Amino acid sequence: xxxxxxxxxxxxxxxxxxxxxxxxxxxxxxxxxxxxxxxxxxxxxxxxxxxxxxxxxxxxxxxxxxxxxxxxxxxxxxxxxxxxxxxxxxxxxxxxxxxxxxxxxxxxxxxxxxxxxxxxxxxxxxxxxxxxxxxxxxxxxxxxxxxxxxxxxxxxxxxxxxxxxxxxxxxxxxxxxxxxxxxxxxxxxxxxxxxxxxxxxxxxxxxxxxxxxxxxxxxxxxxxxxxxxxxxxxxxxxxxxxxxxxxxxxxxxxxxxxxxxxxxxxxxxxxxxxxxxxxxxxxxxxxxxxxxxxxxxxxxxxxxxxxxxxxxxxxxxxxxxxxxxxxxxxxxxxxxxxxxxxxxxxxxxxxxxxxxxxxxxxxxxxxxxxxxxxxxxxxxxxxxx
Ligand SMILES: Nc1ncnc2c1ncn2[C@@H]1O[C@H](COP(=O)(O)OP(=O)(O)OP(=O)(O)O)[C@@H](O)[C@H]1O
Ligand SMILES: [Mg+2]
Numbered sequence: 420x421x422x423x424x425x426x427x428x429x430x431x432x433x434x435x436x437x438x439x440x441x442x443x444x445x446x447x448x449x450x451x452x453x454x455x456x457x458x459x460x461x462x463x464x465x466x467x468x469x470x471x472x473x474x475x476x477x478x479x480x481x482x483x484x485x486x487x488x489x490x491x492x493x494x495x496x497x498x499x500x501x502x503x504x505x506x507x508x509x510x511x512x513x514x515x516x517x518x519x520x521x522x523x524x525x526x527x528x529x530x531x532x533x534x535x536x537x538x539x540x541x542x543x544x545x546x547x548x549x550x551x552x553x554x555x556x557x558x559x560x561x562x563x564x565x566x567x568x569x570x571x572x573x574x575x576x577x578x579x580x581x582x583x584x585x586x587x588x589x590x591x592x593x594x595x596x597x598x599x600x601x602x603x604x605x606x607x608x609x610x611x612x613x614x615x616x617x618x619x620x621x622x623x624x625x626x627x628x629x630x631x632x633x634x635x636x637x638x639x640x641x642x643x644x645x646x647x648x649x650x651x652x653x654x655x656x657x658x659x660x661x662x663x664x665x666x667x668x669x670x671x672x673x674x675x676x677x678x679x680x681x682x683x684x685x686x687x688x689x690x691x692x693x694x695x696x697x698x699x700x701x702x703x704x705x706x707x708x709x710x711x712x713x714x715x716x717x718x719x720x721x722x723x724x725x726x727x728x729x730x731x732x733x734x735x736x737x738x739x740x741x742x743x744x745x746x747x748x749x750x751x752x753x754x755x756x757x758x759x760x761x762x763x764x765x766x767x768x769x770x771x772x773x774x775x776x777x778x779x780x781x782x783x784x785x786x787x788x789x790x791x792x793x794x795x796x797x798x799x800x801x802x803x804x
Contacts, residue, residue, distance in 0.1 A: 424451040425544060426471060430463030430489065431456070431478035431505070436528070440476065446533035450541065460484050467498050473544045475502045476526075479513050487517040494521035499551075501543035505531075523547075580637045583630045590630070594623040625758075632760035635691070636745065639767050644685040651680035651689065651725070655714045658693045662701045670710060672701065677715035680725065683794035688768045695761035696727040696788050702755050703786060704731030728787035734780040742778060765790070 429440050437456045444452045455472065457463040460481040467475060477486040490502050504517040504525040514525045523543045526536065597620045605613060655676045663672075682689070697714065704710035713728045734742070734749045741747045745763040765788075766776050774791040 424453050425473045425540065426453045426455070427540065428455050428457060428463070428466055428472040428475045428500075429478075430460070430466075430475060430481065430486070432458055432460075432481050433478065434458070436478060436505070440536075443531065443533050443536050447537040448533070449537055452540075460489055463489060464492065464496075467493055467500060468496070470498070470500065472500055473547070474523075474540050475500050476540075477502055477504050477522075479504055479506045479510060479517070485513070485516075487513065487520045487522070490517055490522050491520035499547070501547045503539060503543055576637055576641060579633065580641070583634045583637070586630055587627065590623050590627050594620055594627070597623070629758045629760075632758050632764075633745075636760055636764050636767065639688060639691065639764055640771065642688075644688065644771065646683060646685055649682055649684050649686045649689050651682060651693070651714075652676055652678055654686070654690055655680070655693050655697060658690070658697045659701075659712075661694075662698060666701070668705075670705065671708075672704065672710040672712060675711075675713045675715070680714070680716055682772075682792045684772050684792060685768075688771070689792075692765050692768050692790070693727075695765050699761060699788075700727055700729035700731065700786070702731075702757070703733075703750075704729045705755070707731055722791065724789050724791045726787050726789045728785060730785050733782045733784050733786050734778075735782055736780060739778045739780065743776060762788075 427444070429437055431437055431440075437454075437458075441454050444454055455466065457466045463475075463477070463481070466472075477489055479486040481489060486504050490504065493500070493502065501523040502521070504514065504522045505528050506513050506517075506525050508527055508529055510527075517525055523546065524539055526539055597616050601608075601613060601616050601620075608616070659674050659676070693714070697712065700712045701710075704712065707730060709730075711730045714725070716723065716725050718724070732750060732755070738747075738749055742749065743762045743766040746759040748757065748759040750757075762776075769776050769790045769792065773793045776788065776790045778786065778788045780786040
């Protein structure tokens, strides 16, 4: 940079100042300087936007507006050119204001010698070059880290996938041999012995379920998304029909699903989301005489979101965020069965769609699970397209 011509922009509405500055630069002994002049606030911002200059000198007063104001506006517009404010004598307040607005430095006009001008300009440019280098280095490091993380994540996922897969076979053997023992040698075992063996079978089945859930969790992040328009109202109705048909008790559940819920996404994955959320609502209302489940859409602060709510067991708000971590359960398997992986799966799928999830609940009253899908589409008649 030392041999490069330093391009300077002067923003000043007084032509005399321009002439004076040009003279000062012509007297500078070290280095080459090229001075451009913008005669007004607006022109100054326009030229700055071209990002052609190494440094910019700004007069403290530009018509009605101040130089500090211009600097502030330039920084807001993410113009990173070093900016030096030219002030009058004793304008300490203006200097402070300018520095707060993002000025790199200031020069008192009447006290400025060619040497001081040269030093200030050169120092500002040097600082900027260093800052750019540091930023580029930081970006490079972030990119490197991200690549490393992605590779580790991939490895971890394929590891958990193959481990889960390999664990299935010995489990099947455990369950099979326990069953054979019960069937073929049951007469030689007393009641306690049979109960222990049944315990082994139950535990191995529980573990098999856990492995299946873990595999699904791994799968939802691994599989490629097949995106299209998905009618969530229909999907919700299908899931509820399935839940009703599987329910042997024949419970009385009032289900309300909003019409016209639709999005752009992966139907298979979104079915898993609704199966888990509506499945949870179904499960956690099982002790209610009159269960109510709702699946709808709403809006707050300009953000559209979906919700699945129920009037079941609810939960303590304190633990609301934990629920989305794998294996985190607030209820025992005696109260409500499950492995605690459903909501973790929901979160992964929603975030793959670019959305987020959260929950609100009150113990023994209600639970509401919210999620956003940024590609929400309204297919209700008359909805804006
Ligand atoms: N509708 C709900 N009402 C009350 N608590 C809920 C509700 N949905 C989830 N929870 C709480 O969040 C925990 C985690 O839910 P998640 O769906 O991940 O697991 P699970 O339903 O227990 O098991 P799985 O989904 O793996 O069969 C649940 O165990 C429960 O404590
Ligand atoms: Mg669940």
